[in-house]
Amino acid sequence: MNAQKIDQRTLLQNEKDPLTHTPVHLLSLDAVGKHYGNIVALKDVTMAVDNGRVTCVLGDNGAGKSTLIKIIAGLHQHDAGTLNIMGEERKFDSPRDALDAGIATVYQDLAVVPLMPIWRNFFLGSELTSGFGPFKSMDVQKMKDITKKELAEMGIDLRDVEQPIGQLSGGERQCVAIARAVYFGAKVLILDEPTAALGVKQSGVVLRYILQARDRGLGVIFITHNPHHAFPVGDRFLLLKRGKSIGYYDKKDITLDELTAQMAGGAELAELAHELEQLGGHSDVVKEVQAEVADVTHGTETPKQSGPRHA
């Protein structure tokens, strides 16, 4: 393991923010923690997000990924450490607060309201209006046109912006939500497991939109449990486990194999293989896990190898 952890405080000494050219992070967390009652959900997490960079947050279920994004998105409040936006300490009381600070979140499960037309979803919460006073009404035609145009720019060609968004595929829905965040001038875009429920091709489409958002100068936080999705698009990688950071790496300092090994945790897989054997698990499964252990500990696993074996 020769991956070199990032020293948070010196990260931008030699490197300036690509867009603002100021030595301040767009968004940074410093030793942030959160507990629910006596349960520690997140402890001592430090990370940074910059314009035109993708920061990946990796971790298994229950690692604290959701808690982390809920804090940044304003759904929950942290109770330890600091959250800085452009160097200024902030604490968001509501999602509206976070949105106003330029932080938009695309949730895996609650990105959109399925029964509502696409254009209504696109502008939900930020509707365009014309007129004044009590006679203020929505500028429906303009909103439909913009929805169509923005989605076309992201490469989504829609039949009809009037159709309920629930009729779109999971990938398309994620893309609408990303396009929406980009259009409304988000500075930070949080993507919560956007590829988790998607097939291979759909995932590829979403990953491309992540790069598009990055190229438009947004700071992207990409939450995932799949290192194969994170590595190609990420610039920095934060690994979480049981609510704690187990590593924070710059892309140049880590390889996909090392990332996968860190994620999987070689020792735990070995333990699992042992357990399955004891339980009299299916021999094929045990062999598979053992093979994986071997792969992980030797750091040779690649997506190409893992593909057919799981098939």
Add this chain to the structure above:
Amino acid sequence: MTQTLTKPSVPATDERIGKRSPLQKLLGRPEVGALVGAIVLFVFFAVVSPTFLQPSSFATVLYGSSTIGIMAVGVALLMIGGEFDLSTGVAVISSALTASMFSWYFSTNVWVGVALALLVSLAIGYINGWILMKTKLPSFIVTLATFLMLTGLNLGLTRMIGGGVSSPSISDMDGFASARAVFASSVRIGGIDVQITVFIWIALVAVATWVLMRTRVGNWIFAVGGDANAARAVGVPVKATKIGLFMAVGFCGWILGMHNLFAFDAVQSGEGVGNEFLYIIAAVIGGCLLTGGYGSAVGGAIGAFIFGMANKGIVYAQWNPDWFKFFLGLMLLLATIVNLIVKRRAELK
């Protein structure tokens, strides 16, 4: 047509999706099932009862529809917003009792009572919504509790203040004539007296439709009913929207309460129980989804019209009105099934 011409380079967007004809688009509307039901019912009564088609009978049908329809506007909006209210039936009576008892007891101009009743109605809605948002209990429980409490308050306070089961007559008090002109007069159109509630009803439906389809608040109503968490995550004020909806129901209840009061000059304190279901039925027949996020104000109006036609049509057909409730239940079942089938068909195509 023009779309296919302007985008020749783009490969066919999705070959699996064909064009939807205008008819299919119409069939996709929430209120279409109710509309079909209303037409069938109208033709049916027109055939079996010769008096049904007379203008004066029709005005009576419209009046009956309007007294349900005014409430159905608020209830339909609330249902689209994902909640429902069981206290509406008695809240109407609470509003009427407030206006009459206050102005009678303090011998004020009745308009003072009318204004106070508006505050009380809005407050009932606010409290319903506020408790719901604070406790996150289902609206069924919260409004059932309000229903029971208001039923008790109506009877108890009326006996305590007026000493009877109905409010004292206020017909000789200041302002009664002008209030009656506003809430319970009739307009003569082509030789037929049409009750003013019919016009209020139509105006409310128009305003509600505009709000739903053309304002930000309308967008929020669909969103909080369709998926409150998603709505909150994109910055929609979910609590304020839902509380506002309960207050809108309160406003509708105030209008109907004032009509009841000034049409008869006294109110029975035990009335109103059970009416809440009529309003909910009207909204459901009109295509509002009980689980929220889908529906229209026009649908609620058509539902109320179906109710009015069935209610009066049975009388004009000279049947025993005992059968009315059975008929209403059957209508509810048929209309919702038709809604379901039509919606599925429209979505498949």
